[in-house]
Amino acid sequence: MKIGFMGLGHMGSKMAARILQAGFELSVYNRTPAAAKELVSQGAKLVESPADLHDCHIVISMLSDDKAVESVVYGDRGFLKHVEPGTIHISMSTISPSLAEHMDIDHQMVNCFLVGAPVFGRPESAEAGKLFVMAGGDEQVLRSCKRVFAALAQKVYHVGENPAHAHLMKILGNFMLVSNVQILSEALALAEKSGLNQKIFLEAMTSSLFSAPLFKNYGGMIIEKAYNKKNGFGMPLALKDIRLAQEAAANAGSPLPMASLVHDQVVTAMARGLGQMDLSALGKLAADNAGIIDQSSSLLNRDRSMDLESDIPH
Numbered sequence: 001m002k003i004g005f006m007g008l009g010h011m012g013s014k015m016a017a018r019i020l021q022a023g024f025e026l027s028v029y030n031r032t033p034a035a036a037k038e039l040v041s042q043g044a045k046l047v048e049s050p051a052d053l054h055d056c057h058i059v060i061s062m063l064s065d066d067k068a069v070e071s072v073v074y075g076d077r078g079f080l081k082h083v084e085p086g087t088i089h090i091s092m093s094t095i096s097p098s099l100a101e102h103m104d105i106d107h108q109m110v111n112c113f114l115v116g117a118p119v120f121g122r123p124e125s126a127e128a129g130k131l132f133v134m135a136g137g138d139e140q141v142l143r144s145c146k147r148v149f150a151a152l153a154q155k156v157y158h159v160g161e162n163p164a165h166a167h168l169m170k171i172l173g174n175f176m177l178v179s180n181v182q183i184l185s186e187a188l189a190l191a192e193k194s195g196l197n198q199k200i201f202l203e204a205m206t207s208s209l210f211s212a213p214l215f216k217n218y219g220g221m222i223i224e225k226a227y228n229k230k231n232g233f234g235m236p237l238a239l240k241d242i243r244l245a246q247e248a249a250a251n252a253g254s255p256l257p258m259a260s261l262v263h264d265q266v267v268t269a270m271a272r273g274l275g276q277m278d279l280s281a282l283g284k285l286a287a288d289n290a291g292i293i294d295q296s297s298s299l300l301n302r303d304r305s306m307d308l309e310s311d312i313p314h
Contacts (some may be wrong), residue, residue, distance in 0.1 A: 004053030008035040012062035014126035022151035050079035060090045085111035100164035113141045116163030118170035130154045136166030175245040185286035222283030232278030
């Protein structure tokens with residue numbers, strides 16, 4: 001089976017490698033060809049445009065947002081204009097349900113199949129083949145994707161026949177993630193300012209009421225101030241996903257008041273210079289808002305001040 005893969009970012013490169021290791025014939029496209037160097041050395045074929053994936057049985061897209069997905073699907077060199085009938089497109093990006101609905105119609109018009117299959121998991125999970133896939137699409141078509149999913153995921157959830165519902169699942173999951181990191185950040189800031197040991201607090205909470213890995217992982221990052229964790233869930237992506245949740249809520253006429261709150265918190269974090277950090281930096285924002293002084297930053301600023309004073313003529 002020939003597989004095409006579009007998008008070799010932090011997640012996509014790890015996922016494409018898994019597919020190659022599973023024995024599939026793999027062709028890859030990335031806007032920056034240099035990102036494909038390692039995969040090519042392992043046997044993948046690099047193509048010049050999405051249109052060159054027209055002979056693949058399954059084409060996977062794993063890109064950052066709606067605009068990026070539209071750029072590879074549509075246009076003169078977009079794969080949809082050149083694709084052969086019967087091809088399956090597995091959309092694994094985090095995109096809006098409205099775009100997924102639009103693409104589903106367009107795929108049907110050229111006798112192709114769209115499967116919505118966004119994933120939960122970090123790059124290390126992708127590398128280990130331990131992602132969680134939310135799959136929406138025709139059940140028979142999904143059976144054709146079974147071997148591909150087996151190379152990537154520890155579990156696949158079939159959410160129904162509609163590919164857009166899979167993307168809605170992903171957006172709602174990320175909305176819940178961001179909201180809980182905000183709650184965790186506020187609780188840890190209050191604990192620290194009140195003199196309560198944060199590590200004991202986190203251990204007690206994650207061993208009782210909040211045992212999901214999310215709380216332990218993000219809580220640990222906040223306590224350790226590991227805001228620059230490589231390949232983390234960055235602030236701009238979190239903001240994009242919250243806005244997608246708000247768009248979906250507006251389209252459905254279903255209020256989502258918490259989304260407005262976390263949206264403003266992420267925007268504030270970015271405005272305060274935390275835009276290049278992991279989502280866990282909401283913990284720093286909460287600590288700053290509580291008036292908690294970061295001792296390491298304070299000492300560093302003091303040392304810099306002393307260095308400047310030494311340069312002043314007396």
